[in-house]
Amino acid sequence: MENKKGTAIVVTSGKGGVGKTTTSANLGTGLAMLGKSVVIVDADIGLRNLDVVMGLENRIVYDIVDVVEKTCRLKQGLIRDKRFEKLYLLPAAQTRDKSAVKPEQMIELVNELKDEFDYIIIDSPAGIEQGFQYSIAGADLAIIVTTPEISAVRDADRVIGILEAKGLHDHRLLINRIRPDMVKKGDMMNREDIEDILAIDLIGIVPDDEEIVISTNKGEPAVIEGRSLAGKAYMNIAKRILGEEIELLDIEDDNEGKISKIFKLIFGK
Amino acid sequence: MDLFKMFGKKQEKSKNIAKERLKLVLVHDRSDLSPRFLDMIKTDIIRVITEYADIDEEGLDIKMTRMKRDGDSRPMSALVANIPILKMKNKN
Numbered sequence: 001m002e003n004k005k006g007t008a009i010v011v012t013s014g015k016g017g018v019g020k021t022t023t024s025a026n027l028g029t030g031l032a033m034l035g036k037s038v039v040i041v042d043a044d045i046g047l048r049n050l051d052v053v054m055g056l057e058n059r060i061v062y063d064i065v066d067v068v069e070k071t072c073r074l075k076q077g078l079i080r081d082k083r084f085e086k087l088y089l090l091p092a093a094q095t096r097d098k099s100a101v102k103p104e105q106m107i108e109l110v111n112e113l114k115d116e117f118d119y120i121i122i123d124s125p126a127g128i129e130q131g132f133q134y135s136i137a138g139a140d141l142a143i144i145v146t147t148p149e150i151s152a153v154r155d156a157d158r159v160i161g162i163l164e165a166k167g168l169h170d171h172r173l174l175i176n177r178i179r180p181d182m183v184k185k186g187d188m189m190n191r192e193d194i195e196d197i198l199a200i201d202l203i204g205i206v207p208d209d210e211e212i213v214i215s216t217n218k219g220e221p222a223v224i225e226g227r228s229l230a231g232k233a234y235m236n237i238a239k240r241i242l243g244e245e246i247e248l249l250d251i252e253d254d255n256e257g258k259i260s261k262i263f264k265l266i267f268g269k
Numbered sequence: 270m271d272l273f274k275m276f277g278k279k280q281e282k283s284k285n286i287a288k289e290r291l292k293l294v295l296v297h298d299r300s301d302l303s304p305r306f307l308d309m310i311k312t313d314i315i316r317v318i319t320e321y322a323d324i325d326e327e328g329l330d331i332k333m334t335r336m337k338r339d340g341d342s343r344p345m346s347a348l349v350a351n352i353p354i355l356k357m358k359n360k361n
Contacts, residue, residue: 150287150294157295161335164345186282193288197295199337 004037008110008120009241010139014155016126018147019176022212022221024123025053026231027143029221030238032087036118039078041109042092043135044125045100051091055082055219065093068105074112083224088117098130103137110138119241128162136163142171143203148178148189157198172203174237179208191248204237205248206230299346300333307331310348318352325353 011024021044028040042050045065051057059079067077067090081087090113093100113120124135136142142163146156156173163171175194182188191205211228215221222231223238229249236246300307311331318324330351338345 150291153291154294154298157335158298161299161346183284186284189284189287193284197288197291199335 004115004118006037006114006117006119007141008114008122008139009141009143010122010124010136011143011145012124012132012135012159013126013145013152014128014159015146015152018145018152019206019212020126020145021049021053021123022216023143023145023174023176023206023234024121025050025221026223026234027238027241028119028121029054029081029084029087030223030235031119031121031241032081032084033223033235034238034242035086036242037086037116038119038121039088039090039113039117040121040123041090041113042123043101043106043131044123045092045131046094046097047125048092048094050089050123051079052219053216054089054221056089056091057219060091063091063093064109065096065100068101068109074109098125098134101134103134106134107138128159132159132162136166136168139168140170142168143174144171144200145174145176146194146198147176148183148194153189153194153197160198160200171200173198173200174203175205177208178205202248203240204233206233206237207249296332296334299335314350314352320358322357323355325355328353 009027011020011027013020021042024040024042028038032038040050040054041064042048043064044050048063051060056079062072062077064077066072067074077090078088079091081089110120110122120138122135122139125131144156144159144163146152160171163169173195175191178191179188183190191202195202207229209222209228209230211222211225212230215225215228215231221234222228223234225231226235233249236249239246311329314331315324315326315329328351332349334347334349336345336347
């Protein structure tokens with residue numbers, strides 16, 4: 001076993017349905033595409049989903065609870081991705097509940113994984129209870145996913161508060177499902193609005209994109225094909241995790257040309 | 270039909286409504302302090318300040334908020350007090 005000492009990143013949000021699992025799948029795959037060894041851990045025990053998003057649902061034998069309870073060895077629990085040889089999934093248990101894993105067990109598991117992988121991506125369940133608590137236990141960095149809606153931003157704020165209280169000070173914000181057309185009309189909060197309110201650093205913005213639905217249908221994270229805006233946005237975020245300085249995608253700025261601005265000025269519309 | 274729009278009668282943008290509502294709700298969310306505790310702090314502050322100045326007790330506002338720390342811009346909680354001073358007392 002080589003001594004890698006990887007980095008553990010928890011993807012969390014408070015609110016459900018904002019794109020944690022999609023984000024985990026895409027960032028993990030993106031990092032693997034950039035040559036890193038990665039394991040994505042599905043910490044949503046009882047509501048397993050990362051397997052279908054990654055297209056690996058047919059390969060599951062053991063799961064995270066088996067590993068933690070030592071019913072199987074760590075290596076047996078890991079499922080290798082079909083496309084990238086340095087990418088692995090540790091699936092959640094489907095027939096257990098969140099009391100099956102304790103924070104201390106998670107810390108031990110993450111430490112073991114750190115010896116073998118460059119990055120450990122932990123897909124946290126929604127909420128701030130047990131499942132969230134053990135998900136953040138072993139993490140070095142938290143990516144907080146939000147959408148530009150009041151409810152999601154409010155929950156993100158709550159999560160940031162808890163992370164701070166727990167001593168996890170390294171956290172970055174990911175704004176998902178931005179709709180440039182609505183931002184332009186002033187009907188959706190933009191990046192600055194949300195950054196301003198939450199007072200944490202941004203790691204990236206991901207546009208609302210039909211391709212995400214399509215790629216999830218196929219079990220193939222959008223970052224692989226890479227042509228969609230969301231896929232590009234996720235690849236950029238993966239690069240930022242590696243420390244590259246990449247400009248934000250130009251998806252929510254008022255990027256209409258001068259002529260159309262003048263046109264608007266004259267004709268009001 | 271779009272006449273109002275054309276002549277620049279502005280309707281409040283819904284994102285601004287969202288921002289305002291969010292800011293208000295977060296002030297409450299962020300204060301782990303119970304209202305009773307906050308009241309106790311308030312009373313003590315009034316007691317101390319009134320030794321040095323006459324203040325507008327009605328206008329006194331104290332709340333929890335989050336801001337970026339100077340230096341490393343790490344987010345932190347802050348207790349922000351707004352204390353309207355009517356007149357400083359002569360303490361010589």
